[in-house]
Amino acid sequence: MSEISIIGCGLMGAALVRTLAKGGTTLTIWNRTRQKAEAIVQSGVTGVTVADSVGVALEASPWTIFNIANCADCLTLLEHEQSRLRGKIIIELTTGTPNEARRLGAHITTAGGRYLDGAIIGYPNLVGTPQLQILCSGDPTAFATCRAMLERLGGILFLGENPGAASAFDLSCIIPVAPLVVGLLQAVKICRNEGVPLDQYEAFIKKTIPLMVTDILDKARQEDFATNPDKIESSVSVMVAISRLIANYSRDADLDPGMFDALTRLFEAGVASGRGEHDWVCAADLHTDHRLASSSGHSENS
Numbered sequence: 043m044s045e046i047s048i049i050g051c052g053l054m055g056a057a058l059v060r061t062l063a064k065g066g067t068t069l070t071i072w073n074r075t076r077q078k079a080e081a082i083v084q085s086g087v088t089g090v091t092v093a094d095s096v097g098v099a100l101e102a103s104p105w106t107i108f109n110i111a112n113c114a115d116c117l118t119l120l121e122h123e124q125s126r127l128r129g130k131i132i133i134e135l136t137t138g139t140p141n142e143a144r145r146l147g148a149h150i151t152t153a154g155g156r157y158l159d160g161a162i163i164g165y166p167n168l169v170g171t172p173q174l175q176i177l178c179s180g181d182p183t184a185f186a187t188c189r190a191m192l193e194r195l196g197g198i199l200f201l202g203e204n205p206g207a208a209s210a211f212d213l214s215c216i217i218p219v220a221p222l223v224v225g226l227l228q229a230v231k232i233c234r235n236e237g238v239p240l241d242q243y244e245a246f247i248k249k250t251i252p253l254m255v256t257d258i259l260d261k262a263r264q265e266d267f268a269t270n271p272d273k274i275e276s277s278v279s280v281m282v283a284i285s286r287l288i289a290n291y292s293r294d295a296d297l298d299p300g301m302f303d304a305l306t307r308l309f310e311a312g313v314a315s316g317r318g319e320h321d322w323v324c325a326a327d328l329h330t331d332h333r334l335a336s337s338s339g340h341s342e343n344s
C-alpha cells in the first residue's frame with residue numbers, strides 16, 4: 043500500500059511524483075509508456091512503486107491523482123475500473139472543460155468514490171513552490187482530506203462544490219493568454235523589422251496591459267457600458283478598420299494574419315447586426331452569434 047497513486051508520468055506528472063516523493067510520501071505510479079515511470083525510480087527517487095495497471099494503482103492508495111494529456115482519456119481509463127472506485131478519492135489535475143469535470147465527477151460518485159477536480163497553472167519546474175497554482179473544485183470533504191498534500195505541490199485556490207469551477211477558471215486564464223502570446227511574439231518581430239528598441243517596447247507594454255485588463259473587466263461589470271453614449275470610448279466600426287489594417291499589415295510583414303482576419307470577421311458581424319456604434323469591448327457578446335460571424339465571409343475579400 044502507498045499513500046497516493048499518480049496516473050501519468052509526463053512532464054507535469056513526473057514533477058508531481060518527484061515533489062511528493064521528496065517530501066517522504068509513498069507513491070504508486072502508472073504511466074501508459076512504462077519506461078517513463080521506471081525512469082523516475084531509476085533516477086534514485088525513493089518510496090515509489092511502479093504499478094502494472096491503472097487498477098493496481100487505484101487499489102494501492104486511498105487517493106489517486108490523474109495527470110494525463112486529456113480528460114476524455116481519463117474517463118476511458120476509469121470506465122474500466124468501476125469496481126475499484128468505491129471509497130476512493132480521485133483528484134483530476136488534467137486540463138479539461140467544466141462538462142468533462144462533471145462527467146468524470148458523476149462517473150466516480152456513481153461508483154461510490156469522491157471527486158475533486160483540479161487544474162494546474164504553472165510549469166513543471168514550479169511544482170513544490172507557491173508560484174504554482176492549483177485550482178480545485180468539487181467534493182468539499184475530499185478537498186479537506188487532501189488539502190495538506192496539495193499544498194505541498196503549490197498554492198491552492200478552492201472554488202466551491204461545482205466540479206466545473208476549477209476548469210472554468212483555468213480556461214478563463216488560458217483563453218486571454220494564448221492570443222497574448224501570439225500577439226507579443228508578432229510585436230517583437232514588428233519592432234525588430236523597424237528597429238524599434240525592444241527595451242522601450244517592453245517597458246511600455248508592461249504598463250499598458252494591466253491597465254487594459256482593469257478597464258475591460260470594469261466595463262464587463264456594467265450592463266450599459268457598450269450602449270450608453272456617455273460611456274462609449276471606441277466603437278465596433280473603428281475596430282473593423284483597425285483589425286483589417288493589422289491583418290493586411292501582417293501579410294505585408296510576413297506574419298500570420300489569421301488572428302486578425304478572425305477578429306475582422308467578428309467586428310464586421312457586429313456592424314451587420316447593428317452594433318457598429320457600440321463600444322468595441324462588447325466583442326465577447328458578438329462571439330455568441332456564431333451564425334452571423336461565420337456568414338459574414340472573409341474580410342480580406344471585402
Ligand SMILES: NC(=O)c1ccc[n+]([C@@H]2O[C@H](COP(=O)([O-])OP(=O)(O)OC[C@H]3O[C@@H](n4cnc5c(N)ncnc54)[C@H](OP(=O)(O)O)[C@@H]3O)[C@@H](O)[C@H]2O)c1
Pocket residue numbers: 050051052053054055073074075076078109110111112115135136137138162163164165166
Ligand atoms: N507541462 C505544463 O507546463 C503543464 C502546465 C499546466 C497543466 N498541464 C497539464 O498537465 C497534463 C499533462 O501535461 P504534460 O505536460 O505532463 O504532458 P506530457 O508530457 O505530454 O505527458 C502526457 C501524459 O499523458 C499520457 N497519456 C496521453 N494519452 C494517454 C492515454 N490515452 N492513456 C493514458 N495516458 C495517456 C502520456 O503517456 P505516455 O508517456 O505513454 O505518452 C503522458 O504520461 C495536461 O492536461 C496539461 O494540460 C501541463
